[in-house]
Amino acid sequence: MGLDAEVARLRRGDLDALATLVQRYQHRLYRYLLRLVRQPAEAEDLFQQTWLRVASQIRRFDPRRNFDAWLFTLARNLAIDHLRRIRPESLDEWDSREFAPTPPALRDAAPPAIDVMIARERSEFVAAAVQKLPVIYSEVLSLRFEEEMKLEEIAEVLNAPLSTIKSRLRRGLEGVRQILEARYPGTRAHE
Amino acid sequence: MNEKTMSEHEKIRELLPLASAGVLDASEEARIQNHLRLCTNCATRLSFWQELQSGLRRIPTPQAPASLVQRTIAIAQNALIEESDRRSERRIIAVALVFSWLFVAVSWPLAQFLGHGWMAVLGSGFKQGWENFAVFTALCWLAGAAAAIMLAARKQRERRMA
Numbered sequence: 500m501g502l503d504a505e506v507a508r509l510r511r512g513d514l515d516a517l518a519t520l521v522q523r524y525q526h527r528l529y530r531y532l533l534r535l536v537r538q539p540a541e542a543e544d545l546f547q548q549t550w551l552r553v554a555s556q557i558r559r560f561d562p563r564r565n566f567d568a569w570l571f572t573l574a575r576n577l578a579i580d581h582l583r584r585i586r587p588e589s590l591d592e593w594d595s596r597e598f599a600p601t602p603p604a605l606r607d608a609a610p611p612a613i614d615v616m617i618a619r620e621r622s623e624f625v626a627a628a629v630q631k632l633p634v635i636y637s638e639v640l641s642l643r644f645e646e647e648m649k650l651e652e653i654a655e656v657l658n659a660p661l662s663t664i665k666s667r668l669r670r671g672l673e674g675v676r677q678i679l680e681a682r683y684p685g686t687r688a689h690e
Numbered sequence: 691m692n693e694k695t696m697s698e699h700e701k702i703r704e705l706l707p708l709a710s711a712g713v714l715d716a717s718e719e720a721r722i723q724n725h726l727r728l729c730t731n732c733a734t735r736l737s738f739w740q741e742l743q744s745g746l747r748r749i750p751t752p753q754a755p756a757s758l759v760q761r762t763i764a765i766a767q768n769a770l771i772e773e774s775d776r777r778s779e780r781r782i783i784a785v786a787l788v789f790s791w792l793f794v795a796v797s798w799p800l801a802q803f804l805g806h807g808w809m810a811v812l813g814s815g816f817k818q819g820w821e822n823f824a825v826f827t828a829l830c831w832l833a834g835a836a837a838a839i840m841l842a843a844r845k846q847r848e849r850r851m852a
Binding site for chain 2: 512517547555623643650668673676679
C-alpha cells in the first residue's frame with residue numbers, strides 16, 4: 500500500500516497503519532536521530548517520543564503536505580530540544596577560524612587524494628569526519644545525502660530559508676574536507 | 691591571471707561543493723560548465739567533491755534495534771487509542787452541552803405554556819421573566835465553562851509532566 504494510503508488510514512486511527520509506518524521509517528528515522536544526538540540510547544528514546552508525537556498529532560497533519568518532511572520535522576524538534584537541555588554547546592556553529600577561507604597559496608593545491616584510501620574504509624573516514632561537524636551542518640549533510648531530500652524539503656524540516664540551507668550544505672562539505680585534510684596529511688595528490 | 695579572472699575563479703570554487711551536490715540552478719550550472727572547459731584545476735577539484743559526495747552517500751547506516759521498533763509500535767498504538775478515546779469524550783461532552791443548553795432554553799417557555807397557556811407566553815410578564823431566566827442561565831453556563839477550561843488546563847499539565 501502506498502504512503503498516502505497508509506497515512507490516510509493512520510489519520511482514521513488505524514493501528515495497523517501506525518505499525519506499518521513505524522517499520523517503514525525505522526532505519527531512516529533512527530539514523531537521522533543518531534546523526535543529531537550521536538548517542539544510541541538517546542536516539543532510541545527520541546525515536547519513541549517522535550512516534551508518540553505522531554500518534555497524538557496525526558489528525559492535525561495536512562495530507563497535502565509531505566509526510567517525510569513532517570515526520571522529520573517532529574523528530575528534529577524533539578532532538579534539538581533535547582540537545583538544548585543537555586548539550587547546548589553541540590548546537591553552536593563552528594568558530595569562524597575553523598572555517599577561514601583557505602589561504603590563496605593553498606587554494607591551488609589539489610585536494611587530498613582520498614581515492615588512495617581503501618574503498619571500504621573511505622566511507623568510514625567520511626562518517627567520522629561528519630561526526631566531528633556541528634549538528635547544524637551534519638544534519639543538512641545527512642538529510643541531503645542519506646535521506647536524499649531536496650533542498651526545499653530540507654528547508655521545510657529545518658524551518659529555514661533555502662539560502663541558509665545552501666550555505667550550511669556548502670560549509671558542511673567544506674568542513675568535511677578540512678577534517679579529512681587535517682587527519683590525513685600527506686595524501687594530497689601532486690599536480 | 692588578472693584580477694577579474696582570479697575573482698571568477700574564486701567564485702567558481704565556492705560553487706563547486708554545491709555543484710557536486712546537484713543543488714545549483716541552471717545559470718550557475720552553465721557558468722561552472724563554461725569555466726571547467728578552460729580550467730583543469732577546477733575540473734580536478736570538482737572530481738574531488740563528487741568523490742566526497744559519493745562517500746557521504748555510502749556512510750554505513752546504523753540499524754534500528756528490532757526490540758526498539760516493537761516497543762515503539764506498542765506504546766504508539768496505546769497513545770493512538772488514548773487519543774481516540776479523548777476525542778470521543780470531547781464529542782460526548784459537546785453533545786451533552788448543546789442538548790443541555792437547548793433543553794434549558796426551551797424548558798422555561800414550555801413550562802409557562804403548559805402551566806398558564808398561550809397568554810402566559812405572549813403576555814408582558816413573560817418577557818421580564820424570560821430575561822431574568824436568561825441572565826441566570828447565562829451566569830450558570832459561564833461558571834460551568836470556566837470550570838471546564840480550568841479542568842482541561844490541569845489535565846494538559848498533568849499529561850505533559852507524565
